[in-house]
Amino acid sequence: DTAVSQTPKYLVTQMGNDKSIKCEQNLGHDTMYWYKQDSKKFLKIMFSYNNKELIINETVPNRFSPKSPDKAHLNLHINSLELGDSAVYFCASSGPSETQYFGPGTRLLVL
């Protein structure tokens, strides 16, 4: 069973488009996260939701909007995609132990 899953695995799109990445976890965790890994392999947090409430919002352009329809899902919507948005986006979740478990990543390429 996949604990943290993301769709799609790969996403290739044109500049200016709007796209969404979905994340689901079946671990029963209350907290979910989005991280971005750029071309230099630096991994940085973007957002965190706890019980559908936004609790971490790093300095991220407001073109990025996370949405948590329920505790098991945290989706990431990106408006007006730019070349610099090309990266690998990882979703993660954590429970009472606060240990974070990551999904397989979504590789976004903006052309």
Place this chain on the structure above:
Amino acid sequence: DAKTTQPPSMDCAEGRAANLPCNHSTISGNEYVYWYRQIHSQGPQYIIHGLKNNETNEMASLIITEDRKSSTLILPHATLRDTAVYYCIVRSVNTGTASKLTFGTGTRLQVTL
């Protein structure tokens, strides 16, 4: 969260123990040491964490010095599948809210035949 320092790369022969060091001299009393690894751009994988006592699980052992200023992750019998970037992360827990993981550049471990 305290900053960590790791060597950029290490090599290890298959079947031997891999000892990955990490310095965290500014660690505070409520901060844990976490280890994650990332295999070839897969999602980071949790390995182990500890506060002050040494810890062992099915994947690895974590040795934390008495002053807590440094630690060592030990993979007892490294295999080719252990080739990855290993991240040592210091963070506080039990703060009542979620806290982020701050990833550094990690140590690239290459396991060779």
